[in-house]
Amino acid sequence: MKKIVVTTDFSENSKKGILFAIQLASQTDCELIFYNVVSIYMPTIWDNVYYNEFQTGELERSQSFLDLFIKAILVKGKFEIQNYKCVCEVGISASNQIIEYSKNIHADYICVSNTGAGKLIQMFGTVASELIAFCPIPVIIVPKKYKTQPVSTLFFASDFKDFNYELKKIEKFNVDLKTKLSVFHYDYNWFLNSNKSKFEKICNENKAEVIDFHLRKLDSGSPLILHIEKDILKTKPSMVVVFTKQNRNWFNRLFLSSLSAELAFDIKTPMLVFKKQK
Template sequence: MKKILVTTDFSNNSKAGIRFAIQLASQSACELIFYHVDDRSDFEVWTESTYNQPESFRNAGQQKKLREFVSAIYEQEERPQEHVDWIIDNKPLADDAIVHYAKKIEADCICMSTRGGGTIDKFLGTNASALIATSNIPLLIIPHAYRSKPMETLLYASDFENLEVELKAIEKFTNQLHIPIQVFHYDYNLEDESVKKRLDEMALKNQRHGITFHFKKFHAELSLLSHLQKDIHNSRPSIIAMFTKQDRNWFEQLFLSSKTAELGFDTKTPLLVFKK
């Protein structure tokens, strides 16, 4: 992991993603590219002069704003600004622009903040929700309530469908941070000896230093989130890693049962989301 694209819209909520990226860079040798999409939507009154304002002139002002916004967070975190860059992009659709630019610079990851609690759209925000469904680049989704602290463990919620490949992808992230991986798998048929034997064999095949496996009974009346919340509370991971099928409906159904759809997903733990 050498380069991370860190997005911001200058909102207070977006500061969480910047704080996380700064912490991440302090534990690994990665470059941070701070990125803002200027879609001109912030003009309260559109006039001919504002619309025709030279792009280079406007970008210079926006870049100065970006530097000042991020620099203030560096000062709060008492961290030096090392290996950073500042980019203003002029595109009408932020989510498309983010993915396009991340591919252009060959970013290893896109880091962005959530909006807050509530329904899945309110929690993730429009851009994060769209990126989960479209981005081939791993996403770091940072809850707006996140506060900086050293990263110590990663919880990987796995369906065991492609365990070996997925673990290798996660290890590219954890190896630079020198943090262990806790693999959690939830299964309806855990009492079945043949199922338990298969899971144990897969765990043994992928067992190595820094990786531990935890098999739990999945109860059909509860969402995956309900199961995860208990284990998140007990193990207190620094990051939760998941692989999605890049279907927004799948992501919503995975986390939210129909009975809890309006309660939403609210956690202080960052999510690392990979394409499945």
């Protein structure tokens, strides 16, 4: 059974991540852990005894609120899920606390809502962007404009490096969902026989009814992200799968290129972000 840590700060925006996780739970065998980080700072005039009492009280209040918050969402949506729990913990850094907790319970995925602001880094939000940059556990990013619907199609833009490794990661996620996977490969030198042969070899080795492959010619006048965005908008997948090098500079170069003032991805599409092998 998969474990999915679903983060919330009790905001309206964080409900989107909760709704997406509930949708996954309706399609797969998984346990949902709704998780809230309580940030409590200790003023210099407080002693340890008073701080510990205050912390205990705040944690109990947050736990009660989280229980009611999740229950209200389940009742309003008439969702019937049994395998879930609510957890509150104290932490200074939300992203670090989420990562450590998820590692300790051997979570398979972390689900987090983004902020939906104008630029991509703002779209992801501080916590989400830090999880993408540093978390060894796959992260699901759910946009604020997400509307509940069954997960039926996955979009994967692959550079074909470590393809077999990456495909296995996707198949593990997809084992219960059994969705259709569309693999897109973008290449400036698509016309070279060596590149065509490599593409055909990978296609032939991974033929399946639920997998299709698409080769796209890159236009040197447009950034890669624009090509990907066009195909996402055209195919309207349920989720976009991304493998990323966990390096902030790389992240900024790829996602903030010439579209720094615009959204690079269709903000209605949840993203599943894996750590690249190399």
